Amino acid sequence: MATDTAADSTDSDPEWGRVLMCGSIDWNNINRKANQKKPGEEGVERPQLLSPHIMRDVIDLKVTAVVTGPTSCHSVLLTLDGDAYVFGRNEKGQLGLGDIETRNSPVKITSCGDSGKALGKSKIVRAAVGRNHTILVSESGAVFSCGDNRLGQLGLNNLVEHHTKVERVSALAKENIKEVACGADFTIVANDKGQLFAFGSQEYGQLGNGSDGQYIKSAGQLVTAPQQYPLPVKGLSGKHIVSVACGANHTIALDKDGCVYSWGFGGYGRLGHGEQKDMHVPHLVAQFASSNELTHASTIACGSTCSMALDRQRQFWLWGKWKNTGDGSSGQPWMIPKYFYDLNGWRFRAISGGNASLFCVAEKEQITIAWGQVQNAELGFGEDSPYKSATKPQKVEPLEGVEILSVSCGMGHTLFLAKPGNDKLADLPKFPEIEDKGDACVKCGKEDDDDKILLCDKCDAPQHMYCANPKLENVPEDDWFCDSCHPPVTSQQALSEEVEEGPSETNNSTSAEDAATVEELSKPKKRGRPPKPVAGANLAGAPAKKKKK
Known part of the structure; x- marks a missing residue:
């Protein structure tokens, strides 16, 4: 992230x-040799x-963030309303839906009653995912988690394999958390003062608490103790951390001055210190600490076995193992941050690694x-x-x-x-x-007045503007959804929803939207007709025929 x-x-x-x-x-x-199809799915093709x-x-949702991770086969979508939608692999209950069933389509996490109770009216504004766990952060700075907690990566007391419902991390109740990142089996959070806390697997020192948690359990058997209680990351006293990112087993952090710190598993040079040595506490990455502030970092991200950053000129830097053969592979890893000359001249706004x-x-x-x-x-x-x-x-x-x-x-x-x-x-x-619905209006069954037919932006169903519910006089400027996808809101429904929702937990003031009249709420929003299919260009330069969606 x-x-x-x-x-x-x-x-x-x-x-x-x-x-x-x-x-x-x-x-x-994904990333498995044996087929994991469940009974009844043998004939289901997922291309x-x-x-x-x-x-x-x-x-039809106003999504503000898309969240997945280098070791993750599940994802989280956050909306402008503060809702979290989840989908993907769910073997450890990491979707927080009360079960371990995979979801192929996004599901609102509060559809699980117990998760809904835990979240209450919290507006979710941050999220991060690991291999089998999910962390959510509310607008007020509260932290919630679900999924696998065998190594303490959820920050909850009971070290069990399946936490299928969202629970609040009470150990962070006194902290106002603003940032979050997840490695494969660990979690790092930052509070409003720029202080870091870490929990989960500490096998390679990725928690930055000065230890790898290893001890001798019995003769010849060395094991790592899980760390389920959030502990402060050491060595960053006086530093205000504004961003944190995690690979599979390493962490990098960015402070307000643009300096980068790294710790955890040092294999393949992913820490950027010129050696393949694990670091149990944060160490400054020299490349981003010179007297020239333009060389300081503005953005950081991690792949599974590499790290990357944009400097203050928005130029791209990369280190670690980022391919399988040749320069940058396990045989020739980039031990320190290198300027990526293949991208010389480009300025970037966002970066990510999987x-x-x-x-x-x-x-x-x-x-x-x-x-x-x-x-x-x-x-x-x-x-x-x-x-x-x-x-x-x-x-x-x-x-x-x-x-x-x-x-x-x-x-x-x-x-x-x-x-x-x-x-x-x-x-x-x-x-x-979805199945092609043809060209005729799904309401009247006629194909006449083609210039007045709208296609629903969600289900692609064609409807005349005068057949739509409610009827439309003009072609909407924005997206338009049919009454099957978006049933019209009646005055009574609008009033009931306002009464049921009541004031927000974190903001008791009435916004302009909340003050809208029942009459305004019942009116259809201006939705636009999607453009008719146009020919794009394929890589060879020949026109590419648009397919039915």
Whole structure:
């Protein structure tokens, strides 16, 4: 997960966008040799998404953050309303839905009654995921967790394998947590004072508490003690940490002055200190500590076995093991941060690393760049591309012209948050595919008045504007959803929802939205007709026929 020190917090709403995904959707089999299909799923095909697809099930949500991780086969989506939606692998209950069943489509985490009770009216604004655990942070700084806690990575007292429901981390109740990151089996959080706390696996010193937790259990048997209670990270006294990122077994942190610190597993040079030595406390990375402030870091991120940063000129730096062969591989790892000359001249706004993938989003141009020796099409180069992986940076052609707000790389899949209102974005395919509903209005069954037919942005159902419920006089400017996807809100329903929700837990003042009249709430929002299919360009330059979504 990458965090930018330049992104100052304000009282205005954060940017929101549409969720895109590429890579594998066969959650139970990613990075596994044996097939994990359950009874009844033997004939179910879950193809790879070779290009970024719009996630149809959440197209009507204002999503502000897409969250996954280098060791994760599950993901979290956060919305402007403070809701958390989860999907993917769930063998340890890491989705917090009260069971261990995989979810192929995003599900609101409060749909589980017990998780809903634990969260109450908390507005979730931060999230991080590890191999089999999930951490949520509310607007008020409260921390919640679910999933596997055998190594204490949830910060809960009972070290059990399945925490299938969200629980509050009471040990952090006195802290106002602002940042969070997860490694494979550990968690790092930062409070509003820039202090770090860590819990979970400490086998390689990744908690930064000065110990690896190892002890002799019996003759010849060395084991590592789990650390379920959040402990302060040592060696950062007087430093205000504004961002933290984790690989599988290492951690890097960024302070307000742009200095970078690293600790944990030192294999392949991922700590950036010029040696393959584990560090049990944070050490300053020399590259970002010179007297020239332009060389200090502004953004940090981790892949599974590598680390990366943007300096204050938005240039890209990388260290560790980031490919399987040649320079940058296990045989020739980058022991210290190196300027990535293949990207010379580019300035970036966002970076992310997955299990094997690397992504950079251009600061001004609507261009996304990716590379990595991957196996699940998580680079999203597209159906027309002859490549699924790349050892050198390549443009993600299907996203050219699409403004990407952020990117998050996981195990075998990649999530993007794209700014809405873009014709190129609207032309991307949607997932999952649904049955073609034809050209006739689903209400009256007629195909006449084609200029008055709207296509629902969620289910693609065609309807005449005068057949829609409620009827429309003009073509809406924004997205439009049919009454099957968005049933009209009656005056009584609007009033009941206002009474049931009541004032917010963290803000008792009445906002302009909350003060809207029942009459206004019952009116349809202006929704726009999606553009008709247009021909894009494939990599060979020939027109590519648009497919039904």
